[in-house]
Amino acid sequence: MTFYTINLLIYAAVDAMACLGLSQQFGIAGVTNFGFIIFQAAGGYAAAILAMPPQTANGGFQTYIGGWNLPFPVPWIGAAVVGGVIALPFTFLVGRRLRGDFAAVGLLVTAVLLNLVVTNYRPLLNGDAGLSLIPQPLQGQYNPATASYQWVFAGIAILLCLGVYLFVRRITESPYGRSLRAMRDNDLVADSLGKSLLSMRTVMLVVGGAIAGLSGGVLVSYITTWSPAAWGYAETVVLFAAVIIGGAGNHAGAVLGAILVPVGFEEVTRFIPTSNSLPPNLIPSLEWVAIGLLIVIFLWVRPQGILPERKRVIRVGAPVAGDGAPAGGGTAGWPTTSEAASVVPETRAESGDGGERYARGSPHHPSPAAAAPSVAASPDADGDFGTSHPPAPAAAAPSAATSPDAGGQAGVLSATHSAEVVGDGGSPSARSSPGSPAAARPDRPGGVVLEAVGVSREFGGVRAVRDVSFSVRAGTLTGLIGPNGAGKSTLLAMLAGTLPVSSGTVLYRGQDVTGLPAFRRARLGLVRTFQLASEFKRLTVMENLLSAVPGNRGDSFRGAVRGRRYWRADETAAIARAEGMLERFGLEGFANDYAGDLSGGQRRLVEIMRALMAEPSMLLLDEPMAGVHPNLARRIGDQLVALCAEGMTILMVEHELAIMDEFCDPVVVMAEGSVLAEGTMAQLRARSEVVEAYLVG
Amino acid sequence: MPGPGAVPPGAAPVTLFLASLGFGLVTASVLAIAAVGFTLQFGVTDVLNLAYGAIMIFGAFVAYAVNSAGYSVWLGLPAAVIACALLSTLVNSGVYAPFQRRGASPITMVIVSLGMTLIIEFGVQAVAGGVAVSYTMGQGPTFAAGGLTLTGLQLGIIATSVAVMAGVHVLLRYTKLGKAMRATAANRTLARNCGIRTGRVISATWALTGALCGLAGVVFAMDAGSFDATSTDLFLVLILAAVFLGGPGQAYGAMLGAVIIGIATEVSAVFIPADYKYVIAFVALLVMLGVRPTGLLGERT
Numbered sequence: 001m002t003f004y005t006i007n008l009l010i011y012a013a014v015d016a017m018a019c020l021g022l023s024q025q026f027g028i029a030g031v032t033n034f035g036f037i038i039f040q041a042a043g044g045y046a047a048a049i050l051a052m053p054p055q056t057a058n059g060g061f062q063t064y065i066g067g068w069n070l071p072f073p074v075p076w077i078g079a080a081v082v083g084g085v086i087a088l089p090f091t092f093l094v095g096r097r098l099r100g101d102f103a104a105v106g107l108l109v110t111a112v113l114l115n116l117v118v119t120n121y122r123p124l125l126n127g128d129a130g131l132s133l134i135p136q137p138l139q140g141q142y143n144p145a146t147a148s149y150q151w152v153f154a155g156i157a158i159l160l161c162l163g164v165y166l167f168v169r170r171i172t173e174s175p176y177g178r179s180l181r182a183m184r185d186n187d188l189v190a191d192s193l194g195k196s197l198l199s200m201r202t203v204m205l206v207v208g209g210a211i212a213g214l215s216g217g218v219l220v221s222y223i224t225t226w227s228p229a230a231w232g233y234a235e236t237v238v239l240f241a242a243v244i245i246g247g248a249g250n251h252a253g254a255v256l257g258a259i260l261v262p263v264g265f266e267e268v269t270r271f272i273p274t275s276n277s278l279p280p281n282l283i284p285s286l287e288w289v290a291i292g293l294l295i296v297i298f299l300w301v302r303p304q305g306i307l308p309e310r311k312r313v314i315r316v317g318a319p320v321a322g323d324g325a326p327a328g329g330g331t332a333g334w335p336t337t338s339e340a341a342s343v344v345p346e347t348r349a350e351s352g353d354g355g356e357r358y359a360r361g362s363p364h365h366p367s368p369a370a371a372a373p374s375v376a377a378s379p380d381a382d383g384d385f386g387t388s389h390p391p392a393p394a395a396a397a398p399s400a401a402t403s404p405d406a407g408g409q410a411g412v413l414s415a416t417h418s419a420e421v422v423g424d425g426g427s428p429s430a431r432s433s434p435g436s437p438a439a440a441r442p443d444r445p446g447g448v449v450l451e452a453v454g455v456s457r458e459f460g461g462v463r464a465v466r467d468v469s470f471s472v473r474a475g476t477l478t479g480l481i482g483p484n485g486a487g488k489s490t491l492l493a494m495l496a497g498t499l500p501v502s503s504g505t506v507l508y509r510g511q512d513v514t515g516l517p518a519f520r521r522a523r524l525g526l527v528r529t530f531q532l533a534s535e536f537k538r539l540t541v542m543e544n545l546l547s548a549v550p551g552n553r554g555d556s557f558r559g560a561v562r563g564r565r566y567w568r569a570d571e572t573a574a575i576a577r578a579e580g581m582l583e584r585f586g587l588e589g590f591a592n593d594y595a596g597d598l599s600g601g602q603r604r605l606v607e608i609m610r611a612l613m614a615e616p617s618m619l620l621l622d623e624p625m626a627g628v629h630p631n632l633a634r635r636i637g638d639q640l641v642a643l644c645a646e647g648m649t650i651l652m653v654e655h656e657l658a659i660m661d662e663f664c665d666p667v668v669v670m671a672e673g674s675v676l677a678e679g680t681m682a683q684l685r686a687r688s689e690v691v692e693a694y695l696v697g
Numbered sequence: 698m699p700g701p702g703a704v705p706p707g708a709a710p711v712t713l714f715l716a717s718l719g720f721g722l723v724t725a726s727v728l729a730i731a732a733v734g735f736t737l738q739f740g741v742t743d744v745l746n747l748a749y750g751a752i753m754i755f756g757a758f759v760a761y762a763v764n765s766a767g768y769s770v771w772l773g774l775p776a777a778v779i780a781c782a783l784l785s786t787l788v789n790s791g792v793y794a795p796f797q798r799r800g801a802s803p804i805t806m807v808i809v810s811l812g813m814t815l816i817i818e819f820g821v822q823a824v825a826g827g828v829a830v831s832y833t834m835g836q837g838p839t840f841a842a843g844g845l846t847l848t849g850l851q852l853g854i855i856a857t858s859v860a861v862m863a864g865v866h867v868l869l870r871y872t873k874l875g876k877a878m879r880a881t882a883a884n885r886t887l888a889r890n891c892g893i894r895t896g897r898v899i900s901a902t903w904a905l906t907g908a909l910c911g912l913a914g915v916v917f918a919m920d921a922g923s924f925d926a927t928s929t930d931l932f933l934v935l936i937l938a939a940v941f942l943g944g945p946g947q948a949y950g951a952m953l954g955a956v957i958i959g960i961a962t963e964v965s966a967v968f969i970p971a972d973y974k975y976v977i978a979f980v981a982l983l984v985m986l987g988v989r990p991t992g993l994l995g996e997r998t
Contacts, residue, residue, distance in 0.1 A: 101803040106986045113979040120972035281827030285819040292815030
């Protein structure tokens, strides 16, 4: 009975570890890895051949590579390392370009075929028969057959499982974890906000692979055998069943699922009396049928699992309430009225420039950039970012000079952003590398910020956009109008990098960005929104906003691993900024609601706020007012105009002539994939071909 | 599937090559029926139905049941076709369609289809037992032409496949249903707005592709000689490889993919151990997924 309990505990620990790894990939990051079992298998084999003596010394009845006879704990460490390393070749399957379900199929097929190869190729890992007589940890010193040895083994396995649990929690509950969940909810949008999907998915594959590898290593050290029969592709499905039933996205759920499904099934079938009248394969077959049924039924009845993902509530208003000037918000592109009042005079005083109307570029800019050094010097020293870093124009220290953001970043650089100067390597280097074209050429009001030169896009012979050239000048709210199918959204997608161009060039602040993916352009300050609702559904409104903040020290794998203390200051500042934003748009009461539960108009607001949180110098808006109540649409329009006055440049696709009339100047007209005309609405109305195209189209 | 092991040892390389080419043609024929069904199913219904292989083996066992009841397996074949058409329709209306109506993501659909794979495949195994079985049937006379040796059965399989391909071509090109299927595959909303009853088209597609799946299952089992409930696990990899090679959803692409994969796997068995012949399909699939997921005939993105 004792050995039975120990056996159960060790299996539970191993399965729980594997499920935690899978849950991290699937439930948190949305990476559907149908080949998960490969990594456990690799860990098992790695631990085996590291621990086993050379094949000749082992009776010679099995053939395998390696046989290094290494002492504990090297085999387990090796198992985790190998599990992580063999994940790397799979990263080419999980990039942005491939549909998630196709990538999943690729991984499934890989699992099936690797099993086939290992089964048939005996010299590598003894083929079909598998490896046996795998040494148990420290079996020279202690007797593995004793109960005390096995209790210690079970204890270590459980401790390791606990360690894995704490590790995945640490990652998930960090700003990086939030980015992972954002990617899970909508990867295209996460990409457009500056998140590198490839990097995040690679990290997830490697981390999950290492965890799976470790679980495999622990398992083979206990059962002392490992063969292809133990890791058929269907075993992955069992783990998926466990995670889905326990609750994908909740690590406690993953542990619960591991106990219920792989362990539970094994135990339940143990108590079914064996009868000779039953066909030999009946019980195992029915077991698989039951697992299939559980998956389908749970996905239908309770897709969130037994323990659903819990809501991350962020208490609003606490740290900086009543302060009146959350500094982050103050330097963001969306200051409250009082903040604007306090910031603008300061910058004017310093610059002495006459261009108040366009309080941007040189006059407005030095303030946030100069705030950088003081922040950089003491990001950790004080928890309360909000109150202690008012815009400090006096501190015009070296980093202000080297910051390339002397241009259109203007009023949108926040204190949090500057933290990246000393933060880890995850920060957008393009923005802070001295000597980039942007640094050499600050946006003058009226200067060209974004330029399309001969841009075309074809979809299988249909030319959706043909040879479009136009430019957007700094500080303008430029409208892009045209009938349905004119190619507006396609053009916008090419400008943002969501779609590659078929031909032509896109210049952003003088830099050729044609070859840059969307997340890199977003990091340069060129941020888009989407025509269709694109909120991260299972993130709260607050989390949606926070997910877009660039340069958070916790928004990288390394930062997340270093723990809350490392990134708390950035997070506090980001929350303060988000609060300012929510107040400005009147959504502060919804901060802790799931974005997916909001009304259509509110979701549009969330999207605009989120884009602003990304600290853009130029916004590309795709019909931000579509489906929004006219009153709200007017308010959005007013806010956009105010933003432009502060130095933001906006290109807005719109359908409604009335909106164009009221807010946009100049307006670009597109029809049938080409730019037809450009000018003020009054000028355009006078041109018959424009009116014709628009009305006829 | 018979590998080149059936060729007498010591045969000249050319003979070996020709023999494997023969096997390749047979494999390609079986594969073409299965892959065209799979790709049409995916293209029109938008479900990447991984349970396709399980339904195939279900069909093979239906024919086996008829066969072991004392009737000819050729009588079992239509029974299998009907049974698989029914099962596919049932699986769709009972499981996939409700999930789709609820707006389940493609990934969720794939996971559901994996669940269905377990239910069907191991349901079959629970009933049929875990042992390999084979049909009671003759192989027919042997035909030889210049080193290419094929049995009557193998020729029959090739002829069936060619007939099915011609039928699919006629269906897609010249019939109203086929045109409606193509329209639905291209853009379901637009098709519905143009007056096509997409719901019916999708139901018809499930029945039709289910029938192809059943036919593929029986000819697969005939070709394989002996089979058990899990035999199509690996064959599904070949189907997926053929489908992705030609571009998912592309019927003609799947035909081309089936010919390439079928012949490549068998011919490669001349040069590498027969156990690894599927590796070619695997590499082809991964390369296509990584480099060009729209397939050889698909549009470049």
